[in-house]
Amino acid sequence: xxxxxxxxxxxxxxxxxxxxxxxxxxxxxxxxxxxxxxxxxxxxxxxxxxxxxxxxxxxxxxxxxxxxxxxxxxxxxxxxxxxxxxxxxxxxxxxxxxxxxxxxxxxxxxxxxxxxxxxxxxxxxxxxxxxxxxxxxxxxxxxxxxxxxxxxxxxxxxxxxxxxxxxxxxxxxxxxxxxxxxxxxxxxxxxxxxxxxxxxxxxxxxxxxxxxxxxxxxxxxxxxxxxxxxxxxxxxxxxxxxxxxxxxxxxxxxxxxxx
Amino acid sequence: xxxxxxxxxxxxxxxxxxxxxxxxxxxxxxxxxxxxxxxxxxxxxxxxxxxxxxxxxxxxxxxxxxxxxxxxxxxxxxxxxxxxxxxxxxxxxxxxxxxxxxxxxxxxxxxxxxxxxxxxxxxxxxxxxxxxxxxxxxxxxxxxxxxxxxxxxxxxxxxxxxxxxxxxxxxxxxxxxxxxxxxxxxxxxxxxxxxxxxxxxxxxxxxxxxxxxxxxxxxxxxxxx
Numbered sequence: 498x499x500x501x502x503x504x505x506x507x508x509x510x511x512x513x514x515x516x517x518x519x520x521x522x523x524x525x526x527x528x529x530x531x532x533x534x535x536x537x538x539x540x541x542x543x544x545x546x547x548x549x550x551x552x553x554x555x556x557x558x559x560x561x562x563x564x565x566x567x568x569x570x571x572x573x574x575x576x577x578x579x580x581x582x583x584x585x586x587x588x589x590x591x592x593x594x595x596x597x598x599x600x601x602x603x604x605x606x607x608x609x610x611x612x613x614x615x616x617x618x619x620x621x622x623x624x625x626x627x628x629x630x631x632x633x634x635x636x637x638x639x640x641x642x643x644x645x646x647x648x649x650x651x652x653x654x655x656x657x658x659x660x661x662x663x664x665x666x667x668x669x670x671x672x673x674x675x676x677x678x679x680x681x682x683x684x685x686x687x688x689x690x691x692x693x694x695x696x697x698x699x700x701x702x703x704x705x706x707x708x709x710x711x712x713x714x715x716x717x718x719x720x721x722x723x724x725x726x727x728x729x730x731x732x733x734x735x736x737x738x739x740x741x742x743x744x745x746x747x748x749x750x751x752x753x754x755x756x
Numbered sequence: 757x758x759x760x761x762x763x764x765x766x767x768x769x770x771x772x773x774x775x776x777x778x779x780x781x782x783x784x785x786x787x788x789x790x791x792x793x794x795x796x797x798x799x800x801x802x803x804x805x806x807x808x809x810x811x812x813x814x815x816x817x818x819x820x821x822x823x824x825x826x827x828x829x830x831x832x833x834x835x836x837x838x839x840x841x842x843x844x845x846x847x848x849x850x851x852x853x854x855x856x857x858x859x860x861x862x863x864x865x866x867x868x869x870x871x872x873x874x875x876x877x878x879x880x881x882x883x884x885x886x887x888x889x890x891x892x893x894x895x896x897x898x899x900x901x902x903x904x905x906x907x908x909x910x911x912x913x914x915x916x917x918x919x920x921x922x923x924x925x926x927x928x929x930x931x932x933x934x935x936x937x938x939x940x941x942x943x944x945x946x947x948x949x950x951x952x953x954x955x956x957x958x959x960x961x962x963x964x965x966x967x968x969x970x971x972x973x974x975x976x977x978x979x980x981x
Contacts, residue, residue: 623850
């Protein structure tokens with residue numbers, strides 16, 4: 498008899514990846530964890546899991562995300578990385594945006610970086626995606642032409658292939674990925690909708706433990722056709738159905754948007 | 757917003773660049789002025805718009821009340837999909853960029869140098885920055901076009917000898933449109949190709965921070981028929 502194998506992500510069997518609450522799904526995050534948060538603008542952003550990690554209170558976190566703020570469709574007062582930063586939970590961010598894109602915008606991150614309380618690592622977006630893809634694909638490092646000749650490449654290893662110079666970049670493995678999907682079955686097979694896919698499947702591959710907030714009711718195993726699975730359940734450990742508002746967080750058009 | 761009275765409007769700037777898009781080109785638009793390129797009339801040319809967040813083949817902005825909450829472009833605007841559109845994740849989206857599938861990226865910029873260097877991710881003295889996909893796009897697209905105002909709000913030139921703020925990529929810009937005209941980056945330097953109505957070559961030279969090549973009579977900025 499083979500001893501039952503411990504599943505990555507905390508002893509749940511393959512048949513029961515469903516967690517009853519966001520709080521339960523993030524309970525074991527230790528201080529100092531490296532956590533990826535998916536999403537681009539607000540699409541695919543794990544708003545509910547941001548709230549759960551903020552409430553859970555782990556500190557000294559390294560947070561990886563495209564940016565540290567949402568967009569126009571993030572409901573007012575909803576959780577985001579800014580809240581975790583204000584909680585004093587974040588030691589470092591790794592992002593493609595560490596400053597606002599418009600002069601009129603304010604970023605919570607900026608004042609913490611200015612005071613030396615948070616380290617901000619700025620990474621070109623394609624390099625950020627590929628560093629996590631590499632981590633999920635068992636590749637320790639790669640060369641890319643992005644950022645060659647810029648301030649980001651100063652003092653770093655480059656190499657010429659053919660006639661062109663490339664910059665060495667290292668894989669970026671995650672302890673946890675916090676992502677949002679459109680559909681999931683009980684085995685953790687995921688489907689995303691439209692541009693919701695963005696960083697989410699890549700973070701799931703890069704992470705030791707992937708936690709998913711799911712928009713539709715969780716489906717029985719086999720309900721998603723194998724050809725339609727975007728992220729196989731192998732990469733997914735914990736799934737939580739998002740309750741309808743106001744209990745769960747959902748993107749919404751700004752009140753000022755005429756409808 | 758902040759539309760200069762003199763020369764081309766922002767839409768006219770983008771209309772002119774869009775005339776350079778070839779039939780069947782895959783086009784990536786940066787945020788800001790370049791997004792107006794998706795409003796242009798392409799006649800019988802087929803243009804495929806790619807957005808860094810994995811959307812291939814998007815169409816016009818969604819009408820008010822018809823927004824799909826799962827679908828935005830690189831600027832976070834709710835767009836529509838054209839028939840034949842496809843969605844990929846971020847690593848595949850940038851695989852497409854890095855492997856040279858993008859025919860042109862149109863980007864905004866703070867500064868463009870006469871040798872094709874440009875800067876668009878960080879202003880002077882700013883802490884941190886917003887790179888987004890600009891470094892990947894600028895390094896790997898077949899053509900890099902820039903659309904920007906000719907001068908800063910304070911009247912400083914944006915076309916310069918060397919960028920004073922940190923560069924996004926070196927020697928990559930092919931074509932620049934400003935409200936004053938159309939400029940090509942050539943091995944000899946920056947060349948004025950077409951001039952906006954109501955602007956003189958002397959005015960442009962005064963407002964430009966590098967040597968400007970201007971051969972003979974400069975034609976007016978062409979307009980799409």
